[in-house]
Amino acid sequence: MKLYGVQAVVLNSRQMRDADRVLTLYSREKGKIQAVAHGVSKPTSRKRGAVQPFCHSEFMLRRGRELDTVSQCEGRDIFPGLWNDLDRMGYAAYVSEIVDGLTVDGEPNKAVFDLLLGTLGKLETANVPDLTVRGFELRLVSLLGYRPHLDSCVSCGNESLNPVAVFSAANGGLLCKSCAAGTGEVPCTGETVAVMRLLLNWDPAKVGRLRVSIRSRDEMRKAMGEYLQWLTEKRSRSMHFLESVKEYRTTD
Numbered sequence: 001m002k003l004y005g006v007q008a009v010v011l012n013s014r015q016m017r018d019a020d021r022v023l024t025l026y027s028r029e030k031g032k033i034q035a036v037a038h039g040v041s042k043p044t045s046r047k048r049g050a051v052q053p054f055c056h057s058e059f060m061l062r063r064g065r066e067l068d069t070v071s072q073c074e075g076r077d078i079f080p081g082l083w084n085d086l087d088r089m090g091y092a093a094y095v096s097e098i099v100d101g102l103t104v105d106g107e108p109n110k111a112v113f114d115l116l117l118g119t120l121g122k123l124e125t126a127n128v129p130d131l132t133v134r135g136f137e138l139r140l141v142s143l144l145g146y147r148p149h150l151d152s153c154v155s156c157g158n159e160s161l162n163p164v165a166v167f168s169a170a171n172g173g174l175l176c177k178s179c180a181a182g183t184g185e186v187p188c189t190g191e192t193v194a195v196m197r198l199l200l201n202w203d204p205a206k207v208g209r210l211r212v213s214i215r216s217r218d219e220m221r222k223a224m225g226e227y228l229q230w231l232t233e234k235r236s237r238s239m240h241f242l243e244s245v246k247e248y249r250t251t252d
Contacts, residue, residue: 002062002063003060003061003062003063003071004030004060004061004063005029005058005059005060005061006025006027006028006029006030006033006058006059006061007027007028007029007056007057007058007059007076008025008026008027008028008033008056008057008059009025009026009027009054009055009056009096009113009116009117009120010023010024010025010051010052010053010054010055010057010096011024011025011026011032011053011096011097011099011100012024012053012096012097012100013037013051013052013053015041016036018041019038019039019040019041019042019045020036020037020038020039020040020041021036021037021040021041021051022034022035022036022037022067023035023036023037023051023070024100025059026099026100026103026112026113026116027059027108027113028108028110028113028114029108030106030108031103031104031105031106031107031108031109032099032100032103032104032105032106032107033061033068033105033106034067034068034105035059035061035067035068035069035070036064036067036068036069036070037051037069037070037073038069038070040070047070047072047073049075049078050073050074050075051070051073052078053092053093053096054078054079054082054092054093054096054120055075055077055078055079056075056076056077056078056079056117056120057073057074057075057076058073058074058076059072059073060072060073077121079092079120079121079123079124080124081123081124081125082120082123082124086245087129087242087245088123088124088129090238090241090242090245091123091129091130091132091133091238091242092120092123093238093241094133094236094238094239094242095116095119095120095123095133095136096116096238097236097237097238098136098137098140098228098232098236099112099116099140101228101231101232101234101236102140102141102144102146102228102231102232103144109143109144111143112140112143112144115136115139115140115143118204119132119133119136119204122204122205122207126207126208127208128207128208128210128212130217130221131199131207131208131210131212131217132204132207134195134196134199134217134220134221134224135199135200135202135204135207136204137224137228138196138199138200138224139199139200139204141227141228141231142200146172146227146231147200148167148172148173148174148196148227149171149172149173149174150173150174150193150196150197150200151197152174153165153174153175153176153179154168154171154172154173154174154175155171155175155176155179156176156178156179158176158178158179160176161174161176161190161193162190163189163190164177164187164188164189164190165177165180165187165188165190165193166180166185166186166187166188167185167186167187167188167219167223167226167227168180168185169185169223169226169227169229169230169231170230172227174188174193185226186219186222186223186226187219188219188220188223189215189216189219191212191213191215191216192215192216192219192220192223195210195212195216195220196220196223198210225239
């Protein structure tokens with residue numbers, strides 16, 4: 001039985017038997033991995049802290065027929081700031097869920113790993129975490145070959161998209177007013193389009209400097225939500241949770 005080491009982020013964890021858990025890891029070296037961590041639900045387990053969701057840890061794994069097994073693990077960064085804030089924790093769960101939904105086992109992508117790890121770190125202190133997440137979404141889909149077409153109408157090529165364009169998930173980008181007639185897709189103002197283009201290429205560390213209207217932030221959230229739902233063929237549970245929390249605060 002061969003042992004191998006990876007550094008990985010824990011995307012999610014689910015119960016298996018009494019004290020065992022099945023982990024979904026996204027590693028720098030091997031991409032996405034499914035592994036069993038035996039006994040980690042016990043209060044006395046030394047591995048317990050290193051296998052929590054969002055943790056960046058060093059793992060020694062043993063190859064198995066169906067699932068690999070965690071032989072040893074040591075936490076490198078548990079991102080405590082994510083656990084002290086409900087919104088930040090929800091966003092962290094969301095970015096982890098997206099990586100899980102858009103990747104397959106055993107296909108490493110160092111850029112995706114670095115993007116995920118960097119985003120979790122930025123979410124701890126970001127003053128506009130939703131914009132950090134929008135930048136993450138746009139960069140992730142681009143790295144995986146699903147970069148949305150934002151420079152012109154994806155249907156007719158018209159570059160005049162002001163004052164309002166439409167984002168079509170099925171078409172993979174923007175439609176001009178004429179091509180979008182009657183489609184019922186997500187409307188995007190010129191500001192929204194400009195910010196989305198900027199987030200694709202801007203230094204993530206500078207996102208906090210952006211001043212974006214509430215309307216544009218809402219349009220980007222809807223556009224990327226529709227796009228990711230189309231790509232993964234399912235609605236994000238984490239985003240539904242975040243929207244429920246927001247709605248509760250509004251009506252409270």
